[in-house]
Amino acid sequence: MPDADALLDGLDPEQREVATTLRGPLCVIAGAGTGKTRAITHRMAYGVATGVYKPTEVLAVTFTVKAAGEMRERLRTLGAAGVQARTFHSAALRQARYFWPRVYGTEFPQILESKFGFVAEAARQLGVRADQATLRDLAGEIEWAKVSNVRPDDYGTEAVRRGRSVGDLDPGEVGAILRAYEQVKRDRGRIDMEDILLITAAILADEEAIAAEVRRQYRWFVVDEFQDVNPLQSTLLDLWLGGRDEVCVVGDPRQTIYTFAGASAAILGDFATRRFPDAPRIELVRNYRSTPQIVAAANEVFAGRGPSVTLGVRLQSQNQSGPPVEYRPFPDEIAEAEAIADRIEALHRQGVPYREMAVLYRINAQSEVYEEALGQRRIPYAVRGGQGFFSRPEVRQAVTLLRGAARAGEGSGSLPDDVRAVLAAMDFSDTPPTGRGAVRDRWESLKAIHTMAVELAEGRPDADLTALVADLDRRADQAYAPSTDGVTLATLHASKGLEWDAVFVSGVQEGTVPYVATMDDPQAVEEERRLFYVGITRARRHLMVSWSAARKPGGQARRKPSRFLDRLLPEEVRVTRAPRRRVTLPTTELDYDEALFERLRAWRKETAQEASKPAFTVFTDATLKAIAAVRPGSPEELLRVSGVGRSKLEAYGDAVLAIVSGD
Numbered sequence: 001m002p003d004a005d006a007l008l009d010g011l012d013p014e015q016r017e018v019a020t021t022l023r024g025p026l027c028v029i030a031g032a033g034t035g036k037t038r039a040i041t042h043r044m045a046y047g048v049a050t051g052v053y054k055p056t057e058v059l060a061v062t063f064t065v066k067a068a069g070e071m072r073e074r075l076r077t078l079g080a081a082g083v084q085a086r087t088f089h090s091a092a093l094r095q096a097r098y099f100w101p102r103v104y105g106t107e108f109p110q111i112l113e114s115k116f117g118f119v120a121e122a123a124r125q126l127g128v129r130a131d132q133a134t135l136r137d138l139a140g141e142i143e144w145a146k147v148s149n150v151r152p153d154d155y156g157t158e159a160v161r162r163g164r165s166v167g168d169l170d171p172g173e174v175g176a177i178l179r180a181y182e183q184v185k186r187d188r189g190r191i192d193m194e195d196i197l198l199i200t201a202a203i204l205a206d207e208e209a210i211a212a213e214v215r216r217q218y219r220w221f222v223v224d225e226f227q228d229v230n231p232l233q234s235t236l237l238d239l240w241l242g243g244r245d246e247v248c249v250v251g252d253p254r255q256t257i258y259t260f261a262g263a264s265a266a267i268l269g270d271f272a273t274r275r276f277p278d279a280p281r282i283e284l285v286r287n288y289r290s291t292p293q294i295v296a297a298a299n300e301v302f303a304g305r306g307p308s309v310t311l312g313v314r315l316q317s318q319n320q321s322g323p324p325v326e327y328r329p330f331p332d333e334i335a336e337a338e339a340i341a342d343r344i345e346a347l348h349r350q351g352v353p354y355r356e357m358a359v360l361y362r363i364n365a366q367s368e369v370y371e372e373a374l375g376q377r378r379i380p381y382a383v384r385g386g387q388g389f390f391s392r393p394e395v396r397q398a399v400t401l402l403r404g405a406a407r408a409g410e411g412s413g414s415l416p417d418d419v420r421a422v423l424a425a426m427d428f429s430d431t432p433p434t435g436r437g438a439v440r441d442r443w444e445s446l447k448a449i450h451t452m453a454v455e456l457a458e459g460r461p462d463a464d465l466t467a468l469v470a471d472l473d474r475r476a477d478q479a480y481a482p483s484t485d486g487v488t489l490a491t492l493h494a495s496k497g498l499e500w501d502a503v504f505v506s507g508v509q510e511g512t513v514p515y516v517a518t519m520d521d522p523q524a525v526e527e528e529r530r531l532f533y534v535g536i537t538r539a540r541r542h543l544m545v546s547w548s549a550a551r552k553p554g555g556q557a558r559r560k561p562s563r564f565l566d567r568l569l570p571e572e573v574r575v576t577r578a579p580r581r582r583v584t585l586p587t588t589e590l591d592y593d594e595a596l597f598e599r600l601r602a603w604r605k606e607t608a609q610e611a612s613k614p615a616f617t618v619f620t621d622a623t624l625k626a627i628a629a630v631r632p633g634s635p636e637e638l639l640r641v642s643g644v645g646r647s648k649l650e651a652y653g654d655a656v657l658a659i660v661s662g663d
């Protein structure tokens, strides 16, 4: 066992204070990348080494299985192997399993792997028509209600009060499904994940002797990521404590991003103000993860915000200066993806491994353009916490339907209309569903396919369903085998707690970040702000924040950079918001040689037709304009044009250079 004082080496003064404040209650408010895990694992190890804690009497609770495993590993190397590090679920499950036979005299019920089947059955019983995505949203809503202590009978009023909805379902209907689901579950003698916590809480509340036994076993409690605690977990923690105050909580109010799932940062606020008003509060503000440039940007995201966020901390970077944070506007999402893929290639050439880079976006459907841009360049990648675009069930179903329609020779002459007609069988229409969740995700996927059809038709007016299916197959092929050693593609939510050398936070325009479905609820918009903050604080050294003015090439440049960028945009980018002034970016505003541009376009059209590809996949208009402006004289110069990467240089470089020099 290491000697106690040696455990304190390598901690900064505040972390050391956390580690040596062994008696509770203690509240640690820690910013992103300030070493929370480091501080609390050292605290437990120090308590054990000094003999204050018996290792088996310590219970450390974290939120994910992965985090719990990492904590156990750290504790082991610090000489505190006997400490229990668990998720709320696994700690509760252990107790519930152990005590259930004693209380109820029967075997512990079987746990439902997924709510899906029972939710479907409940909906069927009530005659509610619900597709797969709606069922998924219903399952999510059941989870929310259970962790938030909202009963089926109260659901209708609570849902209205808190502005919640599931698709087009009436809140009363949802409440009825909640009730029916519980009944189906009871009839089959099963329990779900939330029941595990509810059962444990019930046993501890009702059975004095058992509660006493559990409290004798655990005397010291530590909870990480406390900003994400939900009311049910908080109740369980109270029951474990049983009026004692040996508890240390760690959290960052600026990183609360699961409020919609029932998490409540108010619980963290209450801890220090109401529950334990005398608890010392230690702040960790020294950021060890990111460069001063990234830390400054992160701090600006909350600068000038109201009192609801003053609980969070301003970070101080401990690292050496790095490159500036890049803020880049693009004419459309294709140009944005191409530029990011080019930057990834460039960073890789400079020695940054692919697995040390991540592209983050707000919603799953956005992965498609990145899968394609990276696939085209043969850059390995992995979609984290989700499936690749073409593997998603709704996309596979849509492609199957389109293929069937193409084979049957259906078609009216307008590809976008034909696609809309085919996808109508999946209830797709141009109007997005209200709310967010699986239904909205599914619509976004179908919308992405529709957009591909519109783009294809613009590049090739004669394109029909057969051409679209060929184009979709090509895209699916290009999005080749995912690799764990590759670039991470992830939603902002899925990036939580992780870090990379280079991070691209993309699609940071109004309507996406903040997401359109949240925009009329100020609290939901604040959650989007925190989500953006989580995204940018993942970066160690390179950070690029980008947005695009239109969804697709040639579309109207209607989108504005996110309001979260208001304080961040440097002068030269900010001027793009004032239309008249000249800027270097985006390239569409460059002075270019129009005759040369037209020649390049003619060449592009031919090339695209030969390869049966939409024109913009050869080069976008913006790229051709940039080429016509720069007039590159060598492959190196051509490579420097935004939108031209290695693979495009290889495929088209000679032809383009010949056209440029030929006049």
Ligand code: ATP
Pocket: 010, 011, 012, 015, 030, 031, 032, 033, 034, 035, 036, 037, 038, 252, 255, 287, 288, 289, 496, 497, 498, 537
């Ligand atoms: P997040 O809020 O994003 O989850 P966090 O507070 O959990 O971040 P960690 O991931 O624990 O922060 O730490 C961030 C990085 O800083 C890690 O790479 C960690 O090793 C390093 N670090 C933490 N404390 C120190 C220290 N005192 N000296 C050097 N490096 C440190």
Ligand code: MG
Pocket: 036, 037, 497
């Ligand atoms: Mg962490």
